[in-house]
Amino acid sequence: MLACLQIIAVNLIKSNNMYTLKYYSTFKDLSGNVVKLEIYKDMDETAVAEELLLSADAVSIEYSSDDLFKPLKQSGCSVNILTGKILTDLYTGKLNDVILKVYKNDSLF
Numbered sequence: 001m002l003a004c005l006q007i008i009a010v011n012l013i014k015s016n017n018m019y020t021l022k023y024y025s026t027f028k029d030l031s032g033n034v035v036k037l038e039i040y041k042d043m044d045e046t047a048v049a050e051e052l053l054l055s056a057d058a059v060s061i062e063y064s065s066d067d068l069f070k071p072l073k074q075s076g077c078s079v080n081i082l083t084g085k086i087l088t089d090l091y092t093g094k095l096n097d098v099i100l101k102v103y104k105n106d107s108l109f
Contacts, residue, residue, distance in 0.1 A: 018044060021038055023050050025053070025058070036103040
């Protein structure tokens with residue numbers, strides 16, 4: 001049985017952490033753009049990255065629009081993953097323990 005797991009990521013990254021690529025996925029959107037998703041975890045040991053299967057509505061990025069003239073815009077990203085196992089290494093209570101990078105046609109989105 002496949003379960004749908006939703007990941008919420010915040011785009012704040014501390015520079016002193018050691019991030020290791022844990023999961024990745026590549027797909028084309030309806031416009032033909034190549035979208036690449038990378039999920040990193042703050043960890044000291046090395047790991048072999050696993051490919052993930054994403055649902056039809058794979059990645060959704062939302063931007064806060066509370067103040068048009070605010071110099072920094074906050075954003076959030078939801079990722080819908082289809083998996084038969086529980087990805088316990090993505091559950092964390094630490095700030096910035098898991099980060100997410102989304103590329104569209106090889107440009108960080």
